[in-house]
Structures are given as C-alpha cells and as structure tokens.
Amino acid sequence: MASEIVALSARVHTWRFGERPREIGTGSILRRDFVLVRVDLADGTVGYGEAFHGHAGTAVAEIVNTTMQEVVVGRRADEMLAVREETRERFLLASGMGGFVFALSGIDIAMWDAFGKSAGQPAWRLLGGAEPDAPAYAGGFTLGYSTPELLVADLAGLAERGFTAAKVRVGDGFEADAARVRAAREALGDGFRLMTDANLGLNYDTSRLATVLGEAGADWLEEPYPPGRRDAYEALAALRRVPLAAGENIFGADAFGQWIASGAIQVAQPDVSRVGGIREAIRVGHLAQAHGVRFVPHISHTALNHAATLTAMAAVGSKDFFEADPTAVNPFRHDVISGGVTVAGGRARLGDAPGLGVAVDEERLAAQFPGEAGSPWPRVRR
Missing domain, CATH: 3.30.390.10 (Enolase-like, N-terminal domain)
Known part of the structure; x- marks a missing residue:
C-alpha cells in the first residue's frame, strides 16, 4: 500500500x-x-x-x-x-x-x-506506459521575431545539434511572417519540419498566413486566436489550409473535449503544469486519439515538467513530437534541477529512475533563486 x-x-x-x-x-x-x-x-x-x-x-x-x-x-x-x-x-x-x-x-x-x-518504479511504468522515447522539436522561448537571415542561421544551428523540427514565431506582420517561413523552408528543405506559433493572435487576416503555411507544409499554426474565440478556430480550421494547434491555455479534459469534438484544433497541446497534472493530460491524450487529433503537449520551465510531459505521452502510447527546450542556459533544467528527460540526436528519452527521475537541490534553489512576486511578462501595448 x-x-x-x-x-x-x-x-x-x-x-x-x-x-x-x-x-x-x-x-x-x-x-x-x-x-x-x-x-x-x-x-x-x-x-x-x-x-x-x-x-x-x-x-x-x-x-x-x-x-x-x-x-x-x-x-x-x-x-x-x-x-x-x-x-x-x-x-x-x-x-x-x-x-x-x-x-x-x-x-x-x-x-x-x-x-x-x-x-x-518510474512513474511512466506505474501508468502502464510504453517506452518513453519520442522525436523532439525545438520549442520553448527560441526563434522569436527576427530577420529571415537570422532565423535561417538559428535553424541551421539547431539542425547541427540533431533537431529535425522547430517552432517559428509569427505575429509581427504578414509580410515579415511570410518571408521568415518561406526562407526557412527554402534553406532547410522539405525534410525539416516547421511548426509556427502566433501566441494568442495575429493583427491581420489570419487566413492569409494559413495559406502561406499550407504551401510551406507547416505542421501547424498554434494559437492563432485567444482561447475565448473558439468559433474563429472552427472557421479557420474549416478552410483546411493548415492544421491548428492549441492547449496551453485550455484547462481540463472537459474543455479539451469541446475543442476537439468541434473540430477547432487538429493538434492538442495540454501542459501538464497547467491542465491539471499528468493524469489530466492523459485524459486529453485519449480524447485526442479517439478523434484522430494529434497529441503534442506543451512544456513549461523545469526538468520536472519535461519529465512529467514525456511520462504522460508514454502513458497514452504517443510517439508524436516532444517539445524540447533547446536554450543553452536554463538552471531549472540542468543545474539546480536536473535529470529526467534526455534530449540528444533529435530524440527525447526518459530512463528507469524511480518517480520522474529528476533531482531537485532545494537548498541552492532557496539561496540562489528566490521567487519574485508579480508577472514575468511585462505589459504589451498594442
């Protein structure tokens, strides 16, 4: 017991x-x-x-x-x-x-x-999961707004590290967005998978970008609208120009069920640290699989979240992409918090260590990384 x-x-x-x-x-x-x-x-x-x-x-x-x-x-x-x-x-x-x-x-x-x-026992095994091994794409905070030339250089660097897929940010104007996506596709070739993320909305006709993304063979367009506009997702999805993704701002399997059943999204992206935990993410995964929707969870900041994410993926037998944090420095992934998921050669893996397999140095966390109050996101004026 x-x-x-x-x-x-x-x-x-x-x-x-x-x-x-x-x-x-x-x-x-x-x-x-x-x-x-x-x-x-x-x-x-x-x-x-x-x-x-x-x-x-x-x-x-x-x-x-x-x-x-x-x-x-x-x-x-x-x-x-x-x-x-x-x-x-x-x-x-x-x-x-x-x-x-x-x-x-x-x-x-x-x-x-x-x-x-x-x-x-590792948590993934207690959940009856398959071997936790999945392809990884470069996500997190990387590849924000930049020139096409800088983006291509960034993607080339990720490719050298073994990544075969990465997420590009869009949203600072149609011409800039289209130029970045087209340059990335031309430079990296069809073998490199491209995902795009609008981070809750665009300031222009979204269907124009969807057309460009469809022509470029993008895996998805993430969060083209805020979560309160599910009807807009449904209308854009009905055009069938590019798959739509969302989920980090959708909370609980009940809400995901409505989004999935309505056809609003073709890629479900729950975050285990926001949706209700590992078990709730697994519920979302089963709903997605039952409706033919991809299950590609969103990640948060630390090795704890990353290990829990791949644990949930293993529990539903998902072999779709794991979102990896490729930033060079993240002390919450490989310093005061470490272990769990290993990303190498474009793949993410969990070992057999008990629990999540993550080490947490509470003493150093308290001494070196005291918490700050308020929002880490400054106000954006539009």
Missing part, C-alpha cells in the same frame, strides 16, 4: 535572463518563474512537481500552502484521482477559481513522483 502524505508545501523560484529572449506575440519575458510543489510521505519519500505560475506565482503557491492542505494531507500517495475529484467539485466547478488548476497540476505531478520513488 502506498505511503501516506504527511506534508504539502509550495514556493516560487525565479531566474532572471542574462539576455532576454526575442519578442513573441505576448512580448519579451523578463524571467523564468515556476512554483515548486513538494509532498512528503510517512516513509520519508519526497516528491516534487511544477505548477505553472501564471501572472502571479505567489498566489498559486498560497493555494497549495493553505486551502489544498486539507484536500491532500492524510491521503495516500496514489490517491491522485481523489484529490482531482475533490478539487474539481469544491474549487473548479463551484467557484471557478483558475489558480486551483495550476495548484492541482503541481500537486498531481509531485504525487506521481513520490509514489514512483516509494514504489521504486
């Missing part, structure tokens, strides 16, 4: 970029924030999870450190479903407080990590 949870806690950690990433549709982010969730078991096992910060990571941590205590503490480490159901009934369906989805996500991930460690 799984050990009992005797403690639950959360805190925000922040890393300021030495050089801020190039601008994308939502601006240029100031820093990496994440909410570290910790569960302690009676047998001494410690599990960790990553909850998405949103625009107020301290608020998410507060939910974990207060209200969620009575939901989680005292349960067994394998009672993820009970935690999910109580959270939904009390705080999501009744009160509609979105911060609880982020909190639940981090808690669910931490519980799977703790349960796996306590059982001496």
